[in-house]
Amino acid sequence: MRVSYSDGYYVPLPDDHPFPMGKFPALHRLLLQEGLIDAQDVMPPRQADWADLRRAHTSAYLDRLARGTLSDHAERRMGLPWYAERRMGLPWSKRLVYRSRLAVQGTINAAFMALTDGIAANLAGGTHHAFPDHGEGFCVLNDVAVAVRVLQSACWARRILIVDLDVHQGNANAAFFADDDSVFTFSMHGAKNYPFEKPPSSLDVPLDDETGDQTYLNTLKAYLPDTLDAVHPDLVFYLGGIDVASDDRFGRTDLTREGLHARDRYVLEQIRVRNLPVVLLLSGGYAETPTATADLHAIMHREAAGVFGTATRSVAS
Ligand SMILES: [Zn+2]
Numbered sequence: 001m002r003v004s005y006s007d008g009y010y011v012p013l014p015d016d017h018p019f020p021m022g023k024f025p026a027l028h029r030l031l032l033q034e035g036l037i038d039a040q041d042v043m044p045p046r047q048a049d050w051a052d053l054r055r056a057h058t059s060a061y062l063d064r065l066a067r068g069t070l071s072d073h074a075e076r077r078m079g080l081p082w083y084a085e086r087r088m089g090l091p092w093s094k095r096l097v098y099r100s101r102l103a104v105q106g107t108i109n110a111a112f113m114a115l116t117d118g119i120a121a122n123l124a125g126g127t128h129h130a131f132p133d134h135g136e137g138f139c140v141l142n143d144v145a146v147a148v149r150v151l152q153s154a155c156w157a158r159r160i161l162i163v164d165l166d167v168h169q170g171n172a173n174a175a176f177f178a179d180d181d182s183v184f185t186f187s188m189h190g191a192k193n194y195p196f197e198k199p200p201s202s203l204d205v206p207l208d209d210e211t212g213d214q215t216y217l218n219t220l221k222a223y224l225p226d227t228l229d230a231v232h233p234d235l236v237f238y239l240g241g242i243d244v245a246s247d248d249r250f251g252r253t254d255l256t257r258e259g260l261h262a263r264d265r266y267v268l269e270q271i272r273v274r275n276l277p278v279v280l281l282l283s284g285g286y287a288e289t290p291t292a293t294a295d296l297h298a299i300m301h302r303e304a305a306g307v308f309g310t311a312t313r314s315v316a317s
Contacts, residue, residue, distance in 0.1 A: 001036075001037060001041060001117070001119055001120060001121060001301075001304065001308070001310035002041050002042075002043055002110075002113045002117060002120050002121075003031070003037055003041055003042055003043065003110070003120065003121040003122065003123055004043055004044070004045050004105075004106030004107070004109050004110045004113075004120075004121070004122040004123065004124075004125075005024075005028050005042050005043075005044065005106070005122075005123040005124075006044040006045060006102050006106070007025065007044075008095075008098060008099055008102045009024040009025070009099055009102060009103060009106075009123070009124050010022065010024050010025050010099075011093065011095045011096050011098075011099045012095075013091075014091075017088075018079075018080065018088060018249070018286070019079070019090070019138050020285070020286060020287075020289070020290040020293045021290070022290030022291070022294075023282075023285065023290040023291075023293040023294045023297065024123060024124055024294075026290050026291050026293070026294035027123050027282075027294040027297050027298060028042070028123055029294075030294050030295065030298050031123070031298060031301055034298070034302070036298070036301045036302065036304075036305055036310070037301075043109060043113070045102050045103075045105035045106040045108075045109050046102070046105055047098060047101035047102055047105060048101045048102075048104040048105040048108065048141075048146060050062060050066070052104075052108070052146055052149075052150055053101070053104065053141060053146055055146060055149035055150065055153070056132060056142055056145040056146045056148075056149055056176065057130075057132050057133070057141065057142070057146075058132050058133045060133065061132070061133045061134060065092075065097050065100075065140070065141075066097065068092050068093075068094070070092050074134060074135070075089045075090060075091060075092055076088070076089035077089070077134060077135065077136055078090035078134075078135040078136065078137075078138070078139070078140060079137075079138060080137070080138075080194075090135070090138060090140065096140065097140070100127075100140040100141045101141065102124075103122065103124040103125055103127070103141070103143055104125075104141050104142075104143040104146050104147070106122040106123075106124055106125060106143070107122045107124075107125040107143035107144060107146075107147045107237075107279065107281060108143075108146065108147045108150050108151075109122075110122040110125075110279045110280075110281075111147045111150075111151055111156075111157075111235060111237075111279050112151075112156065114235060114277040114278055114279045115151075115156055115157065115234075115235060115277050117277075118277050118278075118308065119277065119278050119279075119280070119304060119308045119310060120279055120280070121279065121280035121281070121301065121304075122143070122279065122280070122281055122282075123282065124143075124281075124282055125143040125144070125281040125282060125283070126143070126144070126164075126166065126237075126239040126240075126241065126281035126282050126283030126284075127139035127140065127141060127142055127143050127144075127283070128142070128144065128164060128166065128168075128170035128171070128172055128173045128239060128283060129168070129170075129171060129172050129195065130142035130145075130172050131171075131172045131175060131176075132145075132175075132176065136171075136172070136195070137168065137194060137195070138284075139172070142172055142173070142176065143281070144162060144173060144237050144239075144281070145172070145173065145176045145177075147237075147279075148160050148177075148183055151235070152182065156234075157233075157234035157235045158182055158234055159182055159183075159184070159231060159232065159233045159234050160182065160183045160184070160233055160234065160235055160236075160237065161183075161184045161186065161227070161228070161231045161233035161235075161236045161237070162177075162183065162184070162185045162186065162187075162236075162237045162239065163186050163224070163227075163236055163237070163238050163239065163267065164185065164186060164187040164188070164189070164201075164239040164241075164283070165188050165189075165220075165238075165239065165240055165241060165244065165263065165267070166189065166239050166240075166241025166243060166244075166283040166284045167189055167190045167193055167241060167243040167244045167248070167250070167251040167252065167253055167284065168189055168190070168193050168194055168195065168241070168243065168250075168284060169187050169189040169193070169195055169198045169201070169204065169206075170185060170187045170189075170201060170239065171195040171197070171198055171199055173185050173187075173201070174187065174198070174199040174200060174201040174202075174204075175199045177202075178199065178200070183202075184202045184203070184227070184231040184233065185201040185202045185203070186201065186202065186203045186205075186223070186224075186227050187201040187203070187204050187205070188204075188205040188206075188207065188219065188220065188223070189204075189205075189206065189207065190206070190207055190209065190211075190244075190251065190252040190253055191206035191207060191208060191209075192209055192252055193250075193251065193252050194250075203223065203227060205219060205223055207219065207253055209252045209253070210252070210253065210254045211253045211254060211255075212253075212254045212255070212256075212259070213254075213255055213256055213258065213259030213262065216244070216253065216255055216259060216263065217259070217262055217263065217266065220263065220266060220267075221266070224266075224267065224270055225270055228270055228271065228274055228276070229274075233276060234277075235276070235277050235278070235279065236271055236276050236277070236278045236279070237278075237279050237281060238267060238268075238271070238278055238279065238280050238281065238300075239281050239282075239283040240263075240264060240267070240280065240281070240282070240283065240297075240300040241282070241283035241284040241285060242260060242284070242285040242287075242293070242296040242297055242299070243283075243284040243285050243286055244260070244263075245257070245260060245285075245287065245296060247287060247288065248285070248286050248287060249286040249287075249288075250284070250286045251286070257296070257299070260296060260299045261299055261302070261303060264299055264300040264303040264304075265303045265306065265307060268300075268303055268304055268307040268308065269307050272307050272308060280300055280301070280304065282297050285297055
């Protein structure tokens with residue numbers, strides 16, 4: 001399986017910052033170590049063009065990002081806006097903008113690779129809290145929104161399905177595509193988690209606090225197959241956030257490691273059996289350490305190896 005990844009995905013943050021930036025290089029190392037990808041499967045993206053970013057984001061926001069003229073409020077909101085401390089924001093830097101543009105292009109490239117190969121991944125992305133005119137919740141630019149517009153303008157895909165199983169509702173994706181019948185947004189998330197204002201997705205499935213494996217899987221099985229059949233998309237973006245795990249620092253649901261395996265296996269089997277191309281994206285995950293977080297993000301890749309036979313390019317072909 002080909003994956004988008006660049007060493008530039010990592011940007012140093014202050015030691016006590018809550019975002020586990022080290023998870024990106026850690027996941028890349030782990031997938032190579034486990035033989036889930038080969039070095040030649042890794043396709044480093046360049047930075048997304050400003051013109052492509054303007055397909056989804058406002059020029060005013062992009063100008064402020066490019067020039068470093070975001071307000072204090074905007075930087076705070078890009079992190080965890082409900083914390084009073086400024087350090088919980090996402091401080092602007094040239095490298096942060098560079099990183100964000102790389103990750104967007106990584107998702108665009110992974111989408112084209114998935115349409116060619118059946119499955120591909122970006123070892124980042126799924127930044128579903130980035131709105132047209134501002135960033136939120138550790139999301140600066142909305143990779144999926146930009147990728148959808150690029151694909152549609154190139155006539156590579158018309159109907160898109162976003163399956164968002166991050167514990168946080170995909171508020172910005174819901175807002176981006178609210179009036180767009182070509183994009184179906186499915187979000188299953190903690191009802192009481194951030195975002196506290198949830199613009200309606202095409203289908204929202206809220207979960208109670210402490211939802212465990214069995215209830216979670218039963219709920220997913222009640223909605224996902226029908227959604228895949230009804231939407232019949234040209235491409236699926238799978239946002240497999242692992243912040244649904246029981247020990248996640250920001251999640252309120254209680255999935256075990258086995259539950260995460262079962263979730264990802266089920267999602268991928270349902271997509272595979274319908275012969276739909278899929279892009280795997282990380283979205284959120286906040287385990288105790290970046291290494292532990294990467295290990296949980298790797299679960300979707302381990303399950304993809306089983307369901308799609310993606311362990312190496314030679315196995316896939
Ligand atoms: Zn999340």
